[in-house]
Amino acid sequence: MPHIPQGTTDQLTLELFEPALKAALLPSPAYDVARWLYVPNTYSEYRYILGTRGKRPLICVGINPSTAAPDALDPTLQSAQRIALANGYDSFLMFNVYAQRATRPDDMEPALNPALHAENRKAFRYLLSLSDQPAVWAAWGNIIMKRDYLMECMRDFAADGQAVGARWYTAGPLLKSGHPHHPLYLKGDTKLVPFDIDAYVGNT
Template sequence: MKREVRIMNYFPGCDPTEIRMSGNYRYYLSKKGERPLIVIGMNPSLANRKRADLTVRKISKVAMLSGFDGWVMLNVHPIYSTNPKAVKPTVNNKKQLRKNLNFIREHLNKFPDAPVFVAWGKNDGVYILDTGRKMVNDLLKEMGRECYAFKLNKDNTPAHPSRLPYKIMIDAATNMNCIYKLQGS
């Protein structure tokens, strides 16, 4: 069954101001701010500077409604794919993981006090995405960054934002009450 992915407009005032992409890879999408909400998802779906997918639309609105003046959307792997299960471990995809990690490190260093929310959902055994998640997990541990989730799934993975109500996300972003314990690799 193919999942339908909708693209839509951003909410007023939530439009991104920066994007870094190359071909079929998006490293980050963000709205500049001094105190942004940083979110790390699994991989980009369709969002770009002009149009949002459901995940980025929700993240951007939650950031603004929770008192942040910007937001940064990063991912454990930068490949655009509406079907994460189709992402294969090609040589280029492995190379892009390392490049992506540098962009994540750059944003974490640029905003050392910004909260980091992990929101990559369940992986379902996709090797290249699991490799990226482990690399990001290790980077976050190495940098000593405390991480949060909007909500935890029953298996303690961070819930994916597109499946959560705004109320839960806003409460978590405002109160930072759902700490995510980084895993050992």
């Protein structure tokens, strides 16, 4: 079933990232927490992180979450995992420019919820902290053009990455539009290539 937002996220009482992370690190009857990182650790109208645990993770950045959960990856996350492993990483961590769940990007809320973005930014900084040299895969396709606020969010994440020396990549060459490829239709052995995120957020 697709996920259609039940309203705007400013109508929700948000689970803040740090308490949600603490809960996600505790044993769960629903999935193996030694294998999965899932924040929040129950299905809701938003998701900060979903991925696998490892010593050499690849942070994959999409636009917004859909229905995926531990042991129930959707096709996009299955593709992301395949490409991460094919490029020598032992795990992948799916993060999104905007945390609201919506299977169709057209269903994303029309205006930015600053509170949700602030918590999502904490999630990204946490992911960056897991590696001495974080590797970040830009994987959002043309969907970033769906809402004006998405590029503004992306500029914040670029700044966070720059602060810790993150290395950014794309899978294959850029689209004609100048945006990086979405993972869904890429071959599983597609090679990652360096991506100049500062030029991208400054010139797009």
